Amino acid sequence: MSGNLQVLGACPLDCPDTCSWIVTVEDGEAVKMRGNPDQPYTRGALCVKVNRYLEHTRAADRILYPLRRTGPKGSGQFERISWDEALDEIATRLRGIVDEHGGEAIWPYNGTGSLGYVQGCEGVAGRRFWNMLGASRHWLNICSSAGSSGLRRANGTAGGMDPENIARAKLILLWGTNTLTSGHHLWKFIQDARADGAHVVAIDPIRTRTADQADEHIAIRPGTDAVLALGLLNVVLAEGTQDEEYLAAHTEGWDDFREEILKYPVERVAEITGIPAATVHSLGMRLAHTRPTAIRATMGIQRHAGGGTAMRTITAIPGVTGDWRHPGGGVAYSTSDHVHFTIDTREDLLAEPVRTLAMTRLAAELPSVKCLFVYGANPLASTSDTNRIRREMLRDDLFTVVMEHFPTDTADYADIVLPATMQTEHMDLHAGYGHLYLLWNEPAVSPPGECLSTTETFRRLAERMGMTEPSLFDTDLELAEQLLSSGHPSLEGVTLDRLRKEGWMRMSYPKPFAPFADGFPTRSGRLRFPPPGKAYVPPHTAGKDGLTLITPAAHTFLNTIFGNNPELRRRSDKPRSSRRESEGRANEERSGGVIEHAPVVLVNAADAAARGLADGQRVRVHNANGEFLADVEISDRVAAGVVASPKGRWPKFSPGGAGPNAVVDERDADMGKGAVYHDNIVELTPV
Structure with missing residues (x-):
């Protein structure tokens, strides 16, 4: 990778736009990233978050080597170990769990950290390996x-x-x-x-x-x-x-x-x-x-x-x-649903049918689980009822492996942490969920430290466990060829060679x-049409006293990705009073340089007056599930009866170590076991 290269890639994040990007590489280092001006949907622009992506890949807190826990669960205390040590320990623990409790005691918990069809959740990365073990199925139902x-x-x-x-x-x-x-x-x-x-x-x-x-x-x-x-x-x-x-x-x-x-x-x-x-x-x-x-x-x-x-x-x-x-x-x-890839997870590798665990029910299902293997997810910040999840993750008999880029709240509870590549360091195939284009991501640089891609991690783990099934060792290019092999008319003219050369292609749908x-x-x-009497299901909050909490997307974070970026955290903060500034400096001194950033809760003036709340005042946002601390912003952006606190902050960086999901109930929506992040009653009490 010497000289100056322009490498075509794609954004992997949980956003409908799935942008095409161009990475400029000089002497093996990525020095610039910009939106692809030739791609009709991206039109040359990236977002405020992804504009800092190269900076994010080089962040000081990037996990570069395998780690083993040395302190109590949740302490974030780890020591560096070799890949051989990490693979040996994981393989030994997995064999023991399967022998004693059966494969269904293993929960592969995959999230939307990457929407790639090779490395990420869309292609169900790692599922062939888990099928060989008879692990529980993971239902990625939290989003839509x-x-x-x-x-x-x-x-x-x-x-x-x-x-x-x-x-x-x-x-x-x-x-x-x-x-x-x-x-x-x-x-x-x-x-x-x-x-x-x-x-x-x-x-x-x-x-x-x-x-x-x-x-x-x-x-x-x-x-x-x-x-x-x-x-x-x-x-x-x-x-x-x-x-x-x-x-x-x-x-x-x-x-x-x-x-x-x-x-x-x-x-x-x-x-x-x-x-x-x-x-x-x-x-x-x-x-x-x-x-x-x-x-x-x-x-x-x-x-x-x-x-x-x-x-x-x-x-x-x-x-x-x-x-x-x-x-x-x-x-x-x-x-x-307009994307018609062949996603071959090799269900024939399962010896017998296994249960399916819904990611929205993590707190309820964890007691029956002996191994939680998390990748592309940060459930201790992103999933409902985080207090119950945290209590379960403290169990000594729960073996937790987290494949990650950064020391998230979830990684703090791991027994083993594995360093994962980021998008500029591996290849992947993407399809947006907000447009009709396919995109190819070519690796622009070599992975730092000892980071491995998701696919390579599972290949090595399969080998360490003595598995010989050939499909477990398919290369990334072979996996991509398989995805494009469906023969569906929408893929007419789409080839891997052409995608790699051009970076993107529109699926073969008419225009318009x-x-x-x-x-x-x-x-x-x-x-x-909906059947009689089935056109409206009232929200859980209907007719209840209290305030309905909404947790919308933050402008500077994508779910919890970028939640550790100091500049994006700073941009997300409401301007502080001098008192809050001095408290922030004190927190920084106490925490060794990490400033606690309190979430903001938007409150209508009528609701604030009824509770005697002032702008900038710190409050407990609470209900029977738990609480988090937030600073009041009196605003006409929300109507009376509604409060809003944007998602995306890491609980570990918030006062009290909790975020909005501490008060979100683990209930199912009417269909698909969907999450109910915007259907919870809370109260606000001054701290």
């Missing part, structure tokens, strides 16, 4: 499963409209999505639509960055989105603008669903959603008379008790209006792409 389940019940697939086609829309509903923070490349297509006269509405409990830039912000009560959808359709029916031809040709259950819509007149919708009746009616009129209408709804909308039903009811809107027939109309949630203009991939070929 409720919404995906709702869409599949309606449309037969979670794949919807091509987000690029939003540029053709005349009415754009950004529903429960903060585009400028969580997928800002879509905004360029929204701007294209606005230049052509489109009206943009942000429907969100919080007045986000995106809501500030929209033509209209509608503050909805959390968890009542399905009711608003029914109310808007009520106006459509009153105007008589439903698409009767489309309804007759491409939907089923319309007569019953029509009766359900009629139960939600504007006045009733206003009472349930907290939206003024005039606003509901006005938006209903726009929807009734504007074609095409595009709805962009992402994962935040479905993180409550009725999340799956909400997405199912929202996707019914273009079925009634006929927007599914128009390029630029429909719902864009995720494009993942209207996936449901002529029907749906359901058994009947029709959109299935």
Whole structure:
């Protein structure tokens, strides 16, 4: 790697944009990273987070060698060991657990740290190895499963409209999505639509960055989105603008669903959603008379008790209006179901069926687990009910291995920590869940220290355990070839050689792409409307006293990735008072240079006054599950009854060592065992 190279790659992070990037390498060192100007979705731009990615790969706290715990669990005290020592200890412990408790006592806990199909969660990296051991299956359901389940019940697939086609829309509903923070490349297509006269509405409990830039912000009560959808359709029916031809040709259950819509007149919708009746009616009129209408709804909308039903009811809107027939109309949630790779996890390697463990139920299921093997995840910061998880991870009889880049809260509880490569150091194949492009990531530099890729780690572990099954040792290029071998029409013309040379390719879908203009991939070929009485599931918080806590994405973190970056942590902080500054300096001195950063909790002025709270005051945010400490920011960005504290901070850097997930209940949404991060009641008490 001598001389000057321009290496094509792709962002691996849990974001719909999956950007194409170019890394400049000089004499073996990555010196610059920029968005690929030739890629139609990236258009040369990266986000505020990924702009610091090269800096992140060289951070002083990067884990470069295998580590073995020397202090108590949770202390973060480790010693450096060799790979041989680490592999020997893991192999010995795994054999012992399988012999004594069976393979199902092992939980491979894989998260969305990388969305790669070779190294990351999308291709279920390591599953062949775990199948050989008979380990429990891991259900990666924490992010989007409720919404995906709702869409599949309606449309037969979670794949919807091509987000690029939003540029053709005349009415754009950004529903429960903060585009400028969580997928800002879509905004360029929204701007294209606005230049052509489109009206943009942000429907969100919080007045986000995106809501500030929209033509209209509608503050909805959390968890009542399905009711608003029914109310808007009520106006459509009153105007008589439903698409009767489309309804007759491409939907089923319309007569019953029509009766359900009629139960939600504007006045009733206003009472349930907290939206003024005039606003509901006005938006209903726009929807009734504007074609095409595009709805962009992402994962935040479905993180409550009725999340799956909400997405199912929202996707019914273009079925009634006929927007599914128009390029630029429909719902864009995720494009993942338009990706048709061959993901061969070799289920035939299992000697017998095994149980499936849902990652949203980590606290409840850990008592039955003897080995927790975590990769691409930081559950002690990202998963519900972290206090119960922490107590379980203190168990002496739980052998925990964490494959990581940095010393996260979860890594502190590991028995063995394995150093993992980052995206510029390994190869991978990607497909965005917010567009229709495939991307290749070529390694730009050699891994630092003794870091290994996920695939290489499992190859070495399989060898150490004496496994001989050939598929366990497939190279990364062989795995990529297998992924592209499905023969699906969407991959026509796509080859690995071409991807490696060009860096990205659009899948072979028409442009413009209207996936449901002529029907749906359901058994009947029709959109299935919600059955009678099943179009709305109230949130758990409905009718309860207290404040509904929302934990939206932070602008400077992606889940908990970058939560250890000093500059991005600094940018995430609300400006401190002089008292808070002096406390911060004292904390820095006490903690050896690591400043504690308190989360901020946004509180409406009425709720603050009722509790005697002042701006900047530190409070306990608490309920029966636990508590975390936060600094109050009195703000009109949240309505009365709602408080918001952005996710992404590491608990270990927060006062009290806890974050917002300490108060999030481990409950299931109505579909897909989805998480309920936005469906929890809390109270605020001054510290």
